[in-house]
Amino acid sequence: MTINIQYVQIATSEAMNEYVTNKLKKLSKKYEWIIKADVYFKNEINSKTNGKICKMELSLPGPRIFATSNEKNYELAVKETIKDLIVQLKKRKEIYKTH
Numbered sequence: 202m203t204i205n206i207q208y209v210q211i212a213t214s215e216a217m218n219e220y221v222t223n224k225l226k227k228l229s230k231k232y233e234w235i236i237k238a239d240v241y242f243k244n245e246i247n248s249k250t251n252g253k254i255c256k257m258e259l260s261l262p263g264p265r266i267f268a269t270s271n272e273k274n275y276e277l278a279v280k281e282t283i284k285d286l287i288v289q290l291k292k293r294k295e296i297y298k299t300h
Contacts, residue, residue, distance in 0.1 A: 202229040202238060209243040217242070217275055224283055232290050236260045242275055255282045263293065 204225055206218055221240055229235045237260040245252045255278035256269040268285035272278040 202226075202235050204238045204240065206240045207242070209241055211242060211244050220276060221279055224279060228283065228286070228290075232261075232294065234261055235290075236262075242278075245271070253278050255279050257282050257286060259286060259290075261293070263296075266290070266293070 202225065204222055206221055208214075225238050225240075239258045239260075241254075241256040243254040243256070245254055250271050251273040252271065253273060253275050254269065254271050255275060256267070258265055258267045266286060266289040268282045268289070270278045270281035270285065272281060
């Protein structure tokens with residue numbers, strides 16, 4: 202699996218890169234048909250909510266799946282985004298089982 206991490210108008214972080222890479226590698230061991238992951242970090246300044254945004258898009262056979270979350274810190278945003286992706290991956294796995 203290829204992992205692309207982008208920081209939109211914020212400083213890059215090696216610790217965050219490692220954190221995301223470890224989480225996604227665990228995910229790819231369970232769902233080995235994931236081809237590529239695109240991760241975007243963004244800080245929303247004018248937000249009345251938390252403002253730390255994480256967006257992830259996974260490329261796999263069939264349509265891509267996408268999830269995003271807005272939390273008080275990036276680690277929590279990554280966890281919530283991956284939770285959303287797992288739900289979608291489980292649904293996709295059920296589709297593959299029926300064929």
